[in-house]
Amino acid sequence: GQQVMQIPQYQHVQEGEDFTTYCNSSTTLSNIQWYKQRPGGHPVFLIQLVKSGEVKKQKRLTFQFGEAKKNSSLHITATQTTDVGTYFCAEMNTGFQKLVFGTGTRLLVSP
Amino acid sequence: KAGVTQTPRYLIKTRGQQVTLSCSPISGHRSVSWYQQTPGQGLQFLFEYFSETQRNKGNFPGRFSGRQFSNSRSEMNVSTLELGDSALYLCASSAGRDEQYFGPGTRLTVT
Numbered sequence: 001g002q003q004v005m006q007i008p009q010y011q012h013v014q015e016g017e018d019f020t021t022y023c024n025s026s027t028t029l030s031n032i033q034w035y036k037q038r039p040g041g042h043p044v045f046l047i048q049l050v051k052s053g054e055v056k057k058q059k060r061l062t063f064q065f066g067e068a069k070k071n072s073s074l075h076i077t078a079t080q081t082t083d084v085g086t087y088f089c090a091e092m093n094t095g096f097q098k099l100v101f102g103t104g105t106r107l108l109v110s111p
Numbered sequence: 112k113a114g115v116t117q118t119p120r121y122l123i124k125t126r127g128q129q130v131t132l133s134c135s136p137i138s139g140h141r142s143v144s145w146y147q148q149t150p151g152q153g154l155q156f157l158f159e160y161f162s163e164t165q166r167n168k169g170n171f172p173g174r175f176s177g178r179q180f181s182n183s184r185s186e187m188n189v190s191t192l193e194l195g196d197s198a199l200y201l202c203a204s205s206a207g208r209d210e211q212y213f214g215p216g217t218r219l220t221v222t
Binding site: 004031033041043044045047048088090092093094096097098099100101102103104 | 203216
């Protein structure tokens with residue numbers, strides 16, 4: 001079946017450093033969504049990308065969808081302690097509201 | 112609008128028992144999806160309901176079942192609980208577009 005892998009599994013950075021997580025699929029993705037889950041919390045939707053090569057920015061966060069639509073990345077510039085959490089990519093099967101989640105990247109930011 | 116609510120928030124059960132979890136979606140949302148989150152398997156799709164009909168089911172045994180009521184509230188049931196069913200169970204509601212809104216989850220511990 002479809003597998004969506006994320007690397008790294010875990011990253012610990014100092015506040016102010018940049019951070020990137022990569023999402024790779026064995027199959028072509030129809031779309032990619034990104035979610036953030038704070039420790040003890042629940043996933044919160046960040047963004048959706050649909051087009052090949054699409055790039056979207058939200059303040060310090062930059063999201064990219066690969067040209068072949070098999071990979072995606074989330075880059076955070078100048079991390080802050082509020083960025084702590086696990087970041088998941090996911091493909092949405094829009095016909096049935098089914099999300100297939102990636103393995104997640106846990107980010108720890110030290111002040 | 113109030114967010115997605117789930118009850119109970121925490122539950123401790125014994126192997127062999129059954130459990131029922133409840134989810135109230137955001138007002139006006141007709142789609143409710145359920146996910147299981149464990150450290151080992153990550154976030155996995157259980158099933159999705161729309162207008163009281165199950166439209167899609169994940170790869171889980173028949174011990175996992177659910178239903179949706181006419182007011183869009185949903186329940187999931189797990190019968191003959193096993194130790195491996197210990198997990199965070201999340202429900203998410205959607206208005207039919209792509210973004211899903213997650214509830215806080217029910218933390219189930221099976222002893």
